Amino acid sequence: MPLSKISTITLNTGDEMPILGLGTWKSRPGAVEHAVEFSLKNGYKHIDTAAAYGNETEVGQGIKASGVKREDIFLTTKLDNPDHTRPEEALQDSLNKLNTPYLDLWLMHWPAPMTKDGKSADKSHNWIDTWRSMEELYRDNPDKVKAIGVSNVSVEYMAKLLSDDRKPGVDKDGKVVPKVVPAVNQIELHPSCVQQEILDYCANRSIVLTAYSPLGSDKSPLLKNPIVLQLAEKHKVQPANILISLQANRPFVTVLTKSVTPERIISNRKLIDLTDAEIAELHKIYETDKFRACRPTWTGWGTLGFPDVVTEP
Numbered sequence: 001m002p003l004s005k006i007s008t009i010t011l012n013t014g015d016e017m018p019i020l021g022l023g024t025w026k027s028r029p030g031a032v033e034h035a036v037e038f039s040l041k042n043g044y045k046h047i048d049t050a051a052a053y054g055n056e057t058e059v060g061q062g063i064k065a066s067g068v069k070r071e072d073i074f075l076t077t078k079l080d081n082p083d084h085t086r087p088e089e090a091l092q093d094s095l096n097k098l099n100t101p102y103l104d105l106w107l108m109h110w111p112a113p114m115t116k117d118g119k120s121a122d123k124s125h126n127w128i129d130t131w132r133s134m135e136e137l138y139r140d141n142p143d144k145v146k147a148i149g150v151s152n153v154s155v156e157y158m159a160k161l162l163s164d165d166r167k168p169g170v171d172k173d174g175k176v177v178p179k180v181v182p183a184v185n186q187i188e189l190h191p192s193c194v195q196q197e198i199l200d201y202c203a204n205r206s207i208v209l210t211a212y213s214p215l216g217s218d219k220s221p222l223l224k225n226p227i228v229l230q231l232a233e234k235h236k237v238q239p240a241n242i243l244i245s246l247q248a249n250r251p252f253v254t255v256l257t258k259s260v261t262p263e264r265i266i267s268n269r270k271l272i273d274l275t276d277a278e279i280a281e282l283h284k285i286y287e288t289d290k291f292r293a294c295r296p297t298w299t300g301w302g303t304l305g306f307p308d309v310v311t312e313p
Contacts, residue, residue, distance in 0.1 A: 007045075009254055011183040012206040013147045015104070018074050019248050020271065021046030023212055023256035029058050031260040036062025039265050040073065048186075048210075048256050049098075050078035050109055051090060056097035064099060076105040076186075076210075078151060081114035084122065084130040088137060095144065102144050107151045107186055108134060111161075131161060135180045149184035152294075155201045158185065162205065186210040188294050189247050189255075191222055191285035203252040211247040211255040215240055217293035225289075227281055235272050240264075245272045246282050 008016035022039045024032050024047070032055045036047055040063065049059045056077060063073060077098065083090035091106065111127040114120065131150075138148045150161070162181065185202050189195055189211035202209055216222040223239045232239045240257075247255035248271050257268040274282075 009208055009252070011147055011208055012181060013183050015146055016074075017105070017184070017208065017254055018044075018046035019254045020044065020244075020269065021048050021074070021076070021210070021254065021256045022265070023258040024049045024055055024059055025053055025212065025258060026218070027053070027055060027258065027260055029055055033058040033062040033065070035260040035265065037065040038262050040066035040068045042266060043269060044265075045072065046074040046076070046254075046256075048076045048212075050107075051080040051083065051094055052078065052109055056094055057099075060098040060100060070100060074104045075100060076107065077103060078107040078109035079130070079134070080118075081110055081112055082116050082118045082122075084108075084113035084125050084127065087130060087133045091137060091141075091144065102146060105147045105149060105184060106134070106138075106145050107149045107184065110152045111150065111157050128161065138180060147183040148180060149182040149186070149207075151186040153182075153185050153187070153198075155198050158182075158198070158201060158207075181205060182207055184208045184210055184254075186212060188213045188292055189250075189253070190214050190216045190220075190243060190293075191225070191228075191246065191282045192216055192289050192291045193293075194283050194286045196283075199250065199253065207252075209250075209253045211253055213293045214244050214247050214255050214257070216243070216291070220293070221289070222285070225285060227285060231274075231278060231282070237270060237272060238267055240268060241270050241272060242274075242282070244268060245274055246279060249274045249279060 008018050011017050022036065022044050027035060036059050047059060047063065049056055075098065077094045079087055079090055108130060113122040113125040113127055113130065115122050134148050138145045185207055187195060187198065187209060189209065190213060199209055222228055222243060228239045228242050231242045244255055244257055247253050259265050259268060
């Protein structure tokens with residue numbers, strides 16, 4: 001079915017998630033409020049933020065200013081690394097800042113508990129225990145959290161999470177309930193960071209991937225890549241539309257765009273259908289040009305078993 005006819009994808013919870021969303025990473029306070037308001041007034045239905053971005057309050061203000069009904073918006077935020085030991089309080093903090101009674105999706109930002117200053121690993125806490133706490137909060141507070149998931153999780157880490165042999169959970173009424181399979185795994189995806197292995201692994205388990213940084217980065221060389229430029233000219237769209245549409249054309253994938261400029265917010269909404277041959281051509285970029293835009297700088301990265309979500313060139 002053409003992308004123009006598809007606007008959502010069904011999560012394993014049964015809820016619908018918009019294929020296209022507005023990301024707010026690196027969107028500064030002030031600008032992000034207006035970007036959220038403008039995007040919602042112009043057809044966007046999904047807003048993505050995180051406690052670590054430091055802009056949840058402004059995102060909430062933008063949602064309110066838009067006048068769009070809360071039930072017509074899919075809202076995602078994330079548990080910050082220093083909050084692994086206090087997920088319940090962190091959840092409420094996010095709800096308060098966003099000025100919303102519930103989240104459509106709450107993600108563990110990284111499977112990496114950090115110290116309070118956010119600069120080094122907290123070796124005393126296991127991220128699987130954080131997921132257990134998120135599961136309990138999800139089960140006990142269906143009015144606050146509609147779905148839970150993870151972010152920046154590799155095949156190795158997802159396998160650890162799904163193979164966790166703990167006993168099934170018990171809800172507040174004493175009923176035994178199964179372990180929760182993440183609804184979403186949000187990771188970096190673009191032609192220089194294809195990550196087909198994790199996409200296939202998650203799709204086989206009905207876990208949707210959300211692609212962040214689909215352009216590669218703010219000043220990505222992908223926007224000037226000859227293959228991207230040729231396809232943009234062929235389809236009479238901007239290079240950014242090709243890169244965003246690439247992810248939207250992949251099964252079990254939703255995609256986040258990011259801009260605070262009204263013209264680009266509107267332009268980025270245009271999704272086009274790419275043929276299998278065009279998708280394969282774009283993915284060939286990975287053979288000669290591999291990179292990742294998001295690389296953590298905290299102490300312990302690469303030495304304490306944190307996931308590396310793309311093979312280094």
